[in-house]
Amino acid sequence: MSAVRMKVLATLAPLLLAGCVSTGELAKQTAPYEDASAGFQNVSAKTAYATGKRTAWAHTQEQTRQLASEVHAMVHKRTISADTAVQVALLNNKGLQASYAAIGIDAADVWQRMLPENPRVSIGIFGIGAPEVILFRALESMVTTNLLEAMTREKRVDIARTRFEQTQLKAVDDTLRLAADTRKAWIRAVSAFETVTYLQKGQIAADAASELAQRLGETGALPKAGQSREHAFYAELTGQLAEARLNAQLAKEELTRLMGLWGSEVDYYVPDALPQLPGKLKGARTRFAINPALSWNEHRTFDSTSLIIATCHNNSLHLRRNSHRHI
Numbered sequence: 656m657s658a659v660r661m662k663v664l665a666t667l668a669p670l671l672l673a674g675c676v677s678t679g680e681l682a683k684q685t686a687p688y689e690d691a692s693a694g695f696q697n698v699s700a701k702t703a704y705a706t707g708k709r710t711a712w713a714h715t716q717e718q719t720r721q722l723a724s725e726v727h728a729m730v731h732k733r734t735i736s737a738d739t740a741v742q743v744a745l746l747n748n749k750g751l752q753a754s755y756a757a758i759g760i761d762a763a764d765v766w767q768r769m770l771p772e773n774p775r776v777s778i779g780i781f782g783i784g785a786p787e788v789i790l791f792r793a794l795e796s797m798v799t800t801n802l803l804e805a806m807t808r809e810k811r812v813d814i815a816r817t818r819f820e821q822t823q824l825k826a827v828d829d830t831l832r833l834a835a836d837t838r839k840a841w842i843r844a845v846s847a848f849e850t851v852t853y854l855q856k857g858q859i860a861a862d863a864a865s866e867l868a869q870r871l872g873e874t875g876a877l878p879k880a881g882q883s884r885e886h887a888f889y890a891e892l893t894g895q896l897a898e899a900r901l902n903a904q905l906a907k908e909e910l911t912r913l914m915g916l917w918g919s920e921v922d923y924y925v926p927d928a929l930p931q932l933p934g935k936l937k938g939a940r941t942r943f944a945i946n947p948a949l950s951w952n953e954h955r956t957f958d959s960t961s962l963i964i965a966t967c968h969n970n971s972l973h974l975r976r977n978s979h980r981h982i
Contacts, residue, residue, distance in 0.1 A: 693762040694823050695755055702745075702830040708738075710745045710830060712755040722746050730916065730923040737841045740914060744837040745830065747915040754829045761819040768815040772804050833913065840910040844925050847903035852927050854896040861889040 692712060699710050713719040726747045729739055745751065868885035871877035911921050 692759075694758040694819060695826075698755070698758065698823055698826045698830065701827050702834075705831060706741065706745070706834045708742050708745050708834065710751075710755075712758075713752060726916070727920055730914070730920055732922055732924075734924040734926060735841075736926075737838050740841045740910060741834045741837050743914045743916070744833055748833055748913065749915050751829060751833055754826045757822050758819070758826055761815070761822045765812065765815040765819050768808070768812045771808060837910070837913045840906070840913050841925065842929065844903070844906040844910045845927075845929050847899065847906040848925060849928050851896065851899045851903050854892060854899050858889070858892045858896055861885070861892045865889040 692714075695712050702708070702710055711718075711722055713722055726743050729735070729743055733739075735743070865885045865888075868877055868882045872879065872882040907925065910925070911917075916923075
């Protein structure tokens with residue numbers, strides 16, 4: 656029986672020792688995951704290279720108040736540009752903060768998986784007799800540990816590291832997606848307000864034409880059909896203007912949601928006209944294409960953003976031509 660016990664101990668000894676890691680080696684392994692911002696530096700560096708904007712992860716209420724004060728200074732009663740809107744979204748969007756918090760949760764999970772479970776030591780005295788009679792039969796000591804934990808520790812650490820890296824990549828994707836969506840929302844909002852401006856100008860001209868047609872009809876110089884046409888065009892423009900104003904407010908609300916603004920921060924303005932189209936769009940596309948740090952989704956985002964600007968400009972020119980044609 657003693658030989659069998661020796662064989663069992665020889666088999667289990669490596670597993671017991673595997674759960675014991677030196678303090679220095681364990682500290683070296685867990686050091687990258689002990690920082691409160693573990694993993695966020697990589698996300699911030701990659702997104703800053705792609706967007707040119709700063710990202711921040713607020714851990715405490717003081718950091719949250721600092722970011723809120725910075726955002727308030729950038730948007731309150733100011734006319735914001737597309738770059739400002741993107742920067743505000745990266746600093747203030749709560750969904751993005753949740754993605755960054757998931758990095759910290761997974762970092763803590765990796766740190767916990769790296770810590771081996773300490774073995775338990777117990778000593779038992781088994782005997783018979785009263786306290787005054789010192790008669791003992793056996794003195795037994797035990798060292799117990801979780802064999803399954805010791806056998807699967809390395810695999811579980813590898814799985815936790817993989818999840819940590821996946822969370823980092825997901826945070827990068829969420830950041831780039833938010834930056835692209837915010838820029839496109841800003842373009843749509845500016846385009847909507849520019850449409851309102853053109854329709855207001857067209858309504859003024861149509862109002863003058865309608866009034867002139869009425870006076871010409873009173874003199875008999877313009878038939879009823881011509882008067883009705885001018886009155887109908889004025890009424891049509893009035894309806895289009897009301898719809899454009901509603902679309903402009905909805906577009907601004909979408910931009911506000913992406914930037915994570917509420918309360919007094921929503922008191923901001925967007926320009927009344929879109930910027931001019933870039934003169935060298937082809938060169939810019941080539942520069943993005945040869946940049947290895949940008950993914951296909953970012954290339955597609957850049958092209959779609961340029962397409963939105965071009966489409967909005969075309970719609971504005973078409974609206975102006977139609978207004979002049981009817982007037």
